[in-house]
Amino acid sequence: MERTLPDLGPRLMTVAAHVPAGGAVADIGTDHAYLPAWLVLRGRCERAIATDVSAAVLEGAVRTVASYGLSDRIDLRVGDGLSAIAPGETSSIVVAGVGGLTMTSILSKGIAVARVQRRLVLQPMTHAESVRRWAAGNGMGIVGEDLAREGDRFYRVICLDPSVQSTGPPRGPALDDDMALELGPLLLREGHALLAPMIRGLLQECDVVIDRMRETLRRDDPRLRKWLERRDRLEEVLKCPSQ
Numbered sequence: 530m531e532r533t534l535p536d537l538g539p540r541l542m543t544v545a546a547h548v549p550a551g552g553a554v555a556d557i558g559t560d561h562a563y564l565p566a567w568l569v570l571r572g573r574c575e576r577a578i579a580t581d582v583s584a585a586v587l588e589g590a591v592r593t594v595a596s597y598g599l600s601d602r603i604d605l606r607v608g609d610g611l612s613a614i615a616p617g618e619t620s621s622i623v624v625a626g627v628g629g630l631t632m633t634s635i636l637s638k639g640i641a642v643a644r645v646q647r648r649l650v651l652q653p654m655t656h657a658e659s660v661r662r663w664a665a666g667n668g669m670g671i672v673g674e675d676l677a678r679e680g681d682r683f684y685r686v687i688c689l690d691p692s693v694q695s696t697g698p699p700r701g702p703a704l705d706d707d708m709a710l711e712l713g714p715l716l717l718r719e720g721h722a723l724l725a726p727m728i729r730g731l732l733q734e735c736d737v738v739i740d741r742m743r744e745t746l747r748r749d750d751p752r753l754r755k756w757l758e759r760r761d762r763l764e765e766v767l768k769c770p771s772q
Contacts, residue, residue: 534570535563535593540652540684543677544625547650547688548573552620555580557611557635558627562590562603569602574621576602580613611639621648629656633663640667648672649689657685658710664689674715676723683727685713708762717766728767735760 537545541564548554548568555578556565565577579594581587584607594603606613611622622643624632632653636643643649649669653660664671670693675686709717716724735756742753 535567537563537567539677539679541567541625543675543684543686544623544650544652545573547648547673547675547686548623549621549648551575552647553577553618555611555614555619555622557614557622557624558582559590559605560586560626562593562605564623564625565603566593566597566599569599570597576604578604578606578614578619580606580608582609583607610635611642614639614642616642616645620646621650622646623650623652625650625652626654629653629659633659636663636667644691646691649691651687651689652684653687654684657687657713658707660687661710661714668694670694671715674713674721676713676716676721676727678723678726681730683723683730685716687713708766712766725767728763732760732763732767735763 545564545567550573552574553576554565554568554574556562557580559565559579559581562579565574565579568574569577579587579590581590587605587607590605594600594605608614614622624635627635632651636649651660661671664687669689669691671687672690672693673686673688675688677684677686712724712728713721739753739756739760742750742756746753
């Protein structure tokens with residue numbers, strides 16, 4: 530009888546969809562190792578390395594690997610960031626579920642490992658613009674972007690190919706570099722189906738912040754003006770998302 534696959538949910542299913550077929554994948558900060566187990570069981574990857582910061586954190590991963598009989602195909606390792614991976618051991622690396630600033634620190638410290646991958650599949654919880662800016666600064670091209678939605682929250686997935694030279698973000702009437710890097714160059718160019726709902730969510734966040742600021746700040750306060758300008762740019766992008 531076929532074993533039930535781990536339930537990844539929309540966020541990790543979107544991540545999994547961008548992991549190249551074949552070869553070995555490393556899942557950094559694997560938690561319960563559901564993602565590498567799914568990739569191996571589906572035949573997407575031949576084997577996997579799953580890492581986390583301590584043996585205690587890896588206990589859930591140990592149980593998952595044992596329950597699916599994958600101890601010969603998933604190697605569990607304790608390590609900080611990419612430190613547990615040697616250059617050439619894997620063909621792709623996943624870093625998901627951490628903030629963008631933490632992610633860029635992980636990639637910078639393990640740059641020798643990152644540069645020899647076919648694909649880096651990144652899912653930052655915050656500061657996606659920092660990840661895109663890091664890619665440009667390190668000469669890595671963004672070759673894929675995606676969005677996932679779980680409830681009211683949107684998750685960005687950014688795929689880098691270290692062998693492809695990066696290009697600048699798109700520009701349009703409402704787009705400066707910061708806005709383009711936050712929303713996603715490829716998402717804007719291709720008009721992703723979830724882009725407009727995500728922007729509407731960002732507009733709601735703007736309204737909350739602006740309402741609070743109006744209670745305590747003068748109308749000409751630069752902090753309030755910054756949020757009002759951000760709201761205006763988001764509204765313009767929402768009118769014409771493909772710029």
